[in-house]
Amino acid sequence: MNYKNFPMVPRVIFGRGSFNQLNDILSPKRLNINAPFIYLVDDVFKNNSWLTSRIQLSYDDKIIFISSKEEPKTSQVDVLVEEIILLTKERPSGIIGIGGGTLLDLAKAVAIMLTNEGEAKDYQGWDLVKNEGIYHVGIPTISGTGAEVSRTTVLTGPHKKLGINSDFTPFDQVILDSELTKNVPTDQWFYTGMDCYIHCVESLNGTYLNAFSQSYGDMALDLCKEIFLSDDLSEVEAQEKLMMASWHGGMSIVYSQVGVAHAMSYGLSYLLGTKHGIGNCIVFNHLEEFYPEGVKLFKEMKAKHHIELPEGICANLSDDEFNTMIDISLSLEPLWENALGKSWKKTITREKLRALYQKM
Known part of the structure; x- marks a missing residue:
């Protein structure tokens, strides 16, 4: 090895x-x-x-x-x-x-x-x-x-x-x-915080997972839950903990990889210019099939902080535009392999991806 x-x-x-x-x-x-x-x-x-x-x-x-x-x-x-x-x-x-x-x-x-x-x-x-x-x-x-x-x-x-x-x-x-x-607007704070949360969910549920990435991912995930679900933190504590969660979440994927949400949000970003954090949230909101526990918790966090995600952003896209997003997404092979294993192509077809994008 x-x-x-x-x-x-x-x-x-x-x-x-x-x-x-x-x-x-x-x-x-x-x-x-x-x-x-x-x-x-x-x-x-x-x-x-x-x-x-x-x-x-x-x-x-x-x-x-x-x-x-x-x-x-x-x-x-x-x-x-x-x-x-x-x-x-x-x-x-x-x-x-x-x-x-x-x-x-x-x-x-x-x-x-x-x-x-x-x-x-x-x-x-x-x-x-x-x-x-x-x-x-x-x-x-x-x-x-x-x-x-x-x-x-x-x-x-x-x-x-x-x-x-x-x-x-x-x-x-x-x-x-x-x-x-200290002056980051609430929605922006939520979207980039969720980028960290989604890093952890994708890393911890991936086939590339190992003890190195898991130790960092577990720590970052626990911090995210505390920051976004508890009522006990002062503003300063929340800022310090999110900075640490970001660092540890980043370290977790250094030694593993991200997964479905990132692979699909790259498609949104390339075609529609959707910013990375909000793009991840829009995609992750529809990924119960892949990350049931993670999505359930995400929806709790979203409700707690009164975040309304944009809807219908793919409603009026042409076939060519869907194909562009699908091409970008499918090109990120290490992300799909981490999410679903070496035989991911059996599960992830163009039709499947299009159906998921159509929900957004």
């Missing part, structure tokens, strides 16, 4: 207010005065001096504000890389991503594409990256996606939605400061 040697994030700081240590962490990593740090920051913080005033810019350091309203695209990565090359005299000292999963995935992808030739779409897949990326730091401002810990960057390309899965993708440093998540 040949076991995979997975990389992990080598350095992580956890604690409220730890964002204030960013400058101390970065200073020793500066290559020289002409090699700036580039900050990719969610544009919801554009007029938020509480966060931006704590980023200490020196020399040619730059903040690039980026909207997270849409899922990250390979073309967006290429444009950012081009912009950074034009902005800087030398290769940057590092890329710092500050935001949710979209910003963290963009930061990871940009760090890789600054040292690898071609376009981001050329690297969508498993272990296609040849060269180590530049130093990159992840600072989540919302919890649940696991992007801060994963070895992938989920990107929508011209032909598929698929991550750059590689040993060079994980961050070199992560700062987990739960205070940064």
